[in-house]
Amino acid sequence: MHATHPDRSDPNAGPAAVxxxxxxxxxxxxxSGGLGLALRILRxxxxxxxxxxxxxxxxxxxRDGEALRLAAHSLKSSTASVGALPLANLFRExxxxxxxxxxxxxxxxxxxxxxxxxxxxxxLHEILAEAT
Amino acid sequence: MSGRPWRVLVADDEPVTRLLxxxxxxxxxxxxxxxxxxxxxxxxxxxxxxxxxxxxxNMPGLNGHQVCAHLRHQLGDExxxxxxxxxxxxxxxxxAYDAGAxxxxxxxxxxxxxxxxxxxxxxxxxxxxxxxxxxxxxxxxLQALPDSLLRLDADGMVLAAHLTNADQELTGRxxxxxxxxxxxxxxxxxxxxxxxxxxxxxGDGLTVNYALSRNDGTEHHYEARLADITGEETLCLVRDxxxxxxxxxxxxxxxxxxxxxGLPNRLSFIQRLEREIKxxxxxxxxxxxxxxxLDGFKNINDSLGHGIGDLLLQRAADRLRQGVRPADLVxxxxxxxxxxxxxxxxxxxxxxxxxxxHHADEALGLARRIHELLRRPFVLDGREIVMTASIGIALxxxxxxxxxxxxxxxxxxxxxxxxxxxxxxxxxxxxLTLEAMRRLTLESSLRxxxxxxxxxxxxxxxxxxxTGRVQSLEALIRWRHPERGLVSPMEFIPAAEESGLIVLIGxxxxxxxxxxxxxxxxxxxxxxxxxxxxxxxxxxxxxVGRLRTILAETGLAPQWLELEVTEGVLMEDSAATLNxxxxxxxxxxxxxxxDFGTGYSSLSYLKRLPLNRxxxxxxxxxxxxxxxxxxAIVRTIVALARNLGFTLVAEGVETLEQxxxxxxxxxxxxxxxxxxxxxxxxxxxxxLSARWPLTAT
Numbered sequence: 001m002h003a004t005h006p007d008r009s010d011p012n013a014g015p016a017a018v019x020x021x022x023x024x025x026x027x028x029x030x031x032s033g034g035l036g037l038a039l040r041i042l043r044x045x046x047x048x049x050x051x052x053x054x055x056x057x058x059x060x061x062x063r064d065g066e067a068l069r070l071a072a073h074s075l076k077s078s079t080a081s082v083g084a085l086p087l088a089n090l091f092r093e094x095x096x097x098x099x100x101x102x103x104x105x106x107x108x109x110x111x112x113x114x115x116x117x118x119x120x121x122x123x124l125h126e127i128l129a130e131a132t
Numbered sequence: 133m134s135g136r137p138w139r140v141l142v143a144d145d146e147p148v149t150r151l152l153x154x155x156x157x158x159x160x161x162x163x164x165x166x167x168x169x170x171x172x173x174x175x176x177x178x179x180x181x182x183x184x185x186x187x188x189x190n191m192p193g194l195n196g197h198q199v200c201a202h203l204r205h206q207l208g209d210e211x212x213x214x215x216x217x218x219x220x221x222x223x224x225x226x227x228a229y230d231a232g233a234x235x236x237x238x239x240x241x242x243x244x245x246x247x248x249x250x251x252x253x254x255x256x257x258x259x260x261x262x263x264x265x266x267x268x269x270x271x272x273x274l275q276a277l278p279d280s281l282l283r284l285d286a287d288g289m290v291l292a293a294h295l296t297n298a299d300q301e302l303t304g305r306x307x308x309x310x311x312x313x314x315x316x317x318x319x320x321x322x323x324x325x326x327x328x329x330x331x332x333x334x335g336d337g338l339t340v341n342y343a344l345s346r347n348d349g350t351e352h353h354y355e356a357r358l359a360d361i362t363g364e365e366t367l368c369l370v371r372d373x374x375x376x377x378x379x380x381x382x383x384x385x386x387x388x389x390x391x392x393x394g395l396p397n398r399l400s401f402i403q404r405l406e407r408e409i410k411x412x413x414x415x416x417x418x419x420x421x422x423x424x425x426l427d428g429f430k431n432i433n434d435s436l437g438h439g440i441g442d443l444l445l446q447r448a449a450d451r452l453r454q455g456v457r458p459a460d461l462v463x464x465x466x467x468x469x470x471x472x473x474x475x476x477x478x479x480x481x482x483x484x485x486x487x488x489x490h491h492a493d494e495a496l497g498l499a500r501r502i503h504e505l506l507r508r509p510f511v512l513d514g515r516e517i518v519m520t521a522s523i524g525i526a527l528x529x530x531x532x533x534x535x536x537x538x539x540x541x542x543x544x545x546x547x548x549x550x551x552x553x554x555x556x557x558x559x560x561x562x563x564l565t566l567e568a569m570r571r572l573t574l575e576s577s578l579r580x581x582x583x584x585x586x587x588x589x590x591x592x593x594x595x596x597x598x599t600g601r602v603q604s605l606e607a608l609i610r611w612r613h614p615e616r617g618l619v620s621p622m623e624f625i626p627a628a629e630e631s632g633l634i635v636l637i638g639x640x641x642x643x644x645x646x647x648x649x650x651x652x653x654x655x656x657x658x659x660x661x662x663x664x665x666x667x668x669x670x671x672x673x674x675x676v677g678r679l680r681t682i683l684a685e686t687g688l689a690p691q692w693l694e695l696e697v698t699e700g701v702l703m704e705d706s707a708a709t710l711n712x713x714x715x716x717x718x719x720x721x722x723x724x725x726x727d728f729g730t731g732y733s734s735l736s737y738l739k740r741l742p743l744n745r746x747x748x749x750x751x752x753x754x755x756x757x758x759x760x761x762x763x764a765i766v767r768t769i770v771a772l773a774r775n776l777g778f779t780l781v782a783e784g785v786e787t788l789e790q791x792x793x794x795x796x797x798x799x800x801x802x803x804x805x806x807x808x809x810x811x812x813x814x815x816x817x818x819x820l821s822a823r824w825p826l827t828a829t
Contacts, residue, residue: 028244029156037155042146073190078148125368 018127022083029072039131042124045082045102049075053117058093060107068106069098084120085115137163137252139180143173143199144188151183152243153186153216160247184212184254186237189224197231199225200563204232210264212257214250216241216793221624282368283361284735286332288312289327291365296372300444313544317344319606324356328366331358341373353377390476392442393449401475401483401728405535408487412528415670421494422484423524423542424452424502427554433516440512447510448519449476456484456498484544491630492527492559495572499523499557500572520555522546531560572626577613582636587611589644590810591661594781594803595824597795602819604660606803607636607645608810638669639678647691648813653692662694667701676715690720694744698726700740710740717742724781728769746773750784750804757793770797791813 030037052075059068076091085123090113097106133784140162144150147168154164165180167173169191177185184202188195194202212235215228219238228236235253237246238447272295274281281294293306306315313321322341327338336599340356352374359367405421412419426448433441453727473485484502486495502523509516524545532538549558559565581587591605611619628634642663649661650681671673683690695716702709702725713723723746748769752762766782773780782794785804794802808819 020410026155026245027151029152029159029247037151041148041151044151048147067537070192074146077146077239079147099558105167 010052015085016117017086017123019085019128022081023127035131039128042082043130045078046124046128049078055128056110058112059098060103063103064081065098065101068103069095072098079120080090082120082124082125087120089114090116137161138184139163139165139182140184140186140250141165141167141173141180141182142186143167143170143196144186144190145169145190146188149188149216149241150238152241153246153486156241156243157250158636162247162250162252170196173199175201182331184214184257185640186216186250187233189217189228190220197227200228200231200233206351210257210260212253214253216720225771226285232538235395239593249428251582270395276458277369279371280370282306282312282370284312284328284366284368286364286366288321288328288425290315292762310761316342320344324358325334326369327356328359328368329364331360332363334360356451372750382572391447392466393476395449395453396473396475398477399603400473401473401477401485401538404475405485405538406487408536409528409533412487418489418493418530419528420489421528421538421542422495422502423484423522423526423546424482424484424549426480426506426524427520427522427550429519436513436515440820442517443512444519445480445511446507449474449482451505451508452484452502453481455502483539487657490558491571492525493529493531493569494526496557496559496565496569496572499525500671503557514738522554523557524560525557571627574624575631575633578624578631578633579639581611581613582633582640584614586613587637587640587644589641589648589649590693591813591815591816592810593801593808593816593819594801597799597803597805600823602659602822602824604662604801605816606662606696606810607641607648608666609641629668631690632668632828634666634668635672636718638666639682642679643682643686644686646682648816649692650688653688654818655817657817658692659816659820660694660722662696663723664696664726665701667698670697670701670709673822676712676719679716679721680719682818690723694722694724696747697726699728704739710742713742725778741780745779745781745800747781747783747803751791753782753784753794753804754786756790767797770799 021036023042026038026041027033027035052071055071056068056075058064059071072091072095076088076095079091080088090109093112094106094109096101097109138161140157142153142157142164144151144153144167145168152164152169154166158162165176165182167176170193173185173187174283177409181638182561184201187199187397189196191199194642196215196217197514197675200215203211203213208248209232213233215225215231215233215236217224217228217236217238219240225236225238237249257588278296280296281292282290283292288311289313290306290308290310295305306312310322316324320340323340323342327340331338338358340355340358343353343355345351352372353376355373356368356370361367362387388397389395426444426479429441429444429490432444441712452474473487475483477483484498485499489495503521506519506521509518511517524542524547526532526538526542526545528538531541545558545560549556549563588610590608590610592608593602594604595601596603609621609625611621611624613619617763621685625634628637645661646665649659652659665675672678679693683693688727710813712807716723722761723742724745725738725741725743726747727749728746746769748766752765752769755762756766772781779800780792781801781803783803785791785794785802785806787806790804791802807824811819
């Protein structure tokens with residue numbers, strides 16, 4: 001995985017789901033200067049983001065603005081951390097809608113994010129597979 | 133970072149961020165503890181106290197702001213709490229500040245830089261901690277110091293004041309905002325500001341010593357030390373040094389004062405003596421050291437015990453103190469110009485310093501006074517003790533040039549006094565003892581002579597050459613001492629002049645001579661009597677009044693009284709002198725200028741004096757006619773008298789040759805042994821009726 005390495009997961013899907021440069025910077029804080037830390041982050045994201053994702057769905061269904069805001073905030077941050085910047089921006093919008101209690105718009109936005117979330121997960125799996 | 137690694141507690145509900153923060157901080161060498169939410173953070177912190185806490189703002193349950201406020205309250209102002217917040221969440225950053233956060237880190241976090249950020253933060257915290265520790269140390273030092281502290285600005289305004297408990301009692305305690313001149317007396321404030329200024333430009337050792345009165349009236353001494361702080365501010369530490377001052381004074385006392393008598397001790401006396409010797413040498417002054425030893429003191433100590441001995445020394449010291457008070461020295465016209473210093477040298481030895489001595493006999497007079505004071509019996513413990521003392525005197529510069537020599541010689545003289553049978557006084561030089569005793573005795577004898585009528589008059593005739601008769605007499609005093617017989621006026625007149633007795637004696641002479649003259653006038657043999665007036669008499673403001681009274685009381689017409697004055701007398705104060713002479717002349721008395729030629733009268737001055745006659749001094753007449761020089765002088769004087777219109781009397785005429793020469797020069801009158809020696813009053817009438825032809829060649 002290198003910054004210059006083109007994303008080959010879906011050549012027709014516009015901008016890359018995951019910016020590998022973000023993951024690259026973790027070499028600098030990795031204890032051995034390698035990719036170990038980055039890969040652990042990806043695994044954690046893959047394992048734990050699903051629960052929060054479902055929490056968002058429940059918060060919207062239950063019209064719970066505060067729960068939605070916290071969950072969106074949390075996923076915005078971790079999604080950005082794995083380099084999925086387009087998806088992180090969507091979570092930012094979702095968080096803003098939760099803050100202003102626009103739950104209907106939030107429901108529509110969340111529905112439109114399903115594809116991107118799946119694309120990110122796929123890209124992360126691919127990176128993991130490459131690395132092992 | 134030295135020693136154990138810094139411990140950082142990180143609270144974030146988001147596992148990815150948590151993991152990244154931990155990685156970043158561990159990479160930078162910190163030990164990291166992770167908490168998943170607010171409650172978890174507080175729990176973990178109480179189990180594992182850390183050096184810093186990083187808090188995510190958005191957490192379920194207690195959020196970051198709440199945890200921050202809680203910890204801030206628990207840990208105080210200095211503990212570093214850092215908030216992690218979104219870079220677009222300005223409101224959250226503001227609330228973090230309000231909750232007491234030390235700093236904040238924005239997301240997205242620049243991970244490679246995070247460790248450095250935290251290290252910088254720790255250094256700031258450490259500086260703050262050091263500062264607080266330094267402040268605490270300073271506060272502790274101030275608390276422990278016995279000093280008060282003032283911080284002053286460049287104008288002398290008090291910026292801060294820390295006062296010790298004792299200084300709170302001071303009048304005008306300084307408060308921030310006061311000017312230093314409002315809390316201290318002007319002169320002290322002025323010195324303080326000057327010292328502060330010096331301190332600011334780099335002077336050192338700047339102390340100001342001053343004294344203030346407490347509200348209770350006691351005086352306290354202070355020592356202020358000043359040091360520059362910033363070039364603008366000055367630190368002023370003030371210490372109460374009263375106890376030290378008192379101790380110094382006590383030490384001084386112990387070193388210089390004899391504790392038994394309270395008199396200066398040997399050391400003190402010698403230092404004083406050395407100072408006085410220096411002064412006396414500079415001013416050409418004379419001084420005396422009296423060395424006094426109590427006779428038989430050892431016996432008293434041995435037989436009556438040291439207690440009585442000490443008591444006796446104290447009493448003796450008291451009497452000596454009275455005896456040597458300057459005001460008690462009445463011998464001099466101005467007693468205060470003789471200052472005396474008393475000391476106890478040790479044992480039964482005392483010393484007295486007379487710093488400014490006019491005559492050796494003053495020291496003897498003082499010694500006699502001391503003898504008299506001691507001679508009164510001491511009553512101690514119901515017992516009468518009679519004490520005498522032997523006194524030795526040494527004079528500067530006569531007997532020694534330095535303190536040691538003077539003291540040693542005074543001691544020697546004291547032993548001499550002991551040998552002479554105790555209870556007496558001896559000079560180091562025996563001759564001086566005799567001379568001083570004679571002078572002192574002479575003075576008191578002169579008083580007695582006046583009282584007992586031991587003086588009598590003698591008269592020396594002056595032959596009037598025109599008539600060949602005695603027409604005037606010079607009145608001369610004579611003293612017949614009951615034991616010594618006739619005493620020469622050459623001996624007693626100087627003593628009378630120095631003691632001031634000359635005024636009384638002179639008045640007696642005027643009265644006696646006037647009475648005699650009045651008798652001779654009444655008897656049909658009128659004759660003029662010439663009486664010598666001394667300088668002291670002439671200066672008396674009441675002279676004219678006295679003379680009028682005497683003339684009135686004796687019934688003598690003024691023209692029969694002639695007053696003889698010397699040139700020296702007339703030169704004293706020309707305006708007053710001229711006035712006195714004119715009054716006497718107007719009254720009808722005659723004035724003669726005595727000893728003419730020996731003084732320095734200017735001709736123009738002489739011309740203005742209302743004189744009747746001039747007496748040529750006998751030193752010019754002696755040796756005539758052979759002495760050509762004297763002959764020339766006498767010729768000049770004669771010519772002078774002619775020109776000024778004064779008549780002339782020649783004194784000291786001893787031979788016929790001299791008499792004829794002076795007659796040929798047209799001198800009006802002659803006086804001297806050739807004519808007649810002075811004779812007693814009873815012999816005068818016979819002289820007056822005789823004719824005295826000069827059987828000239």
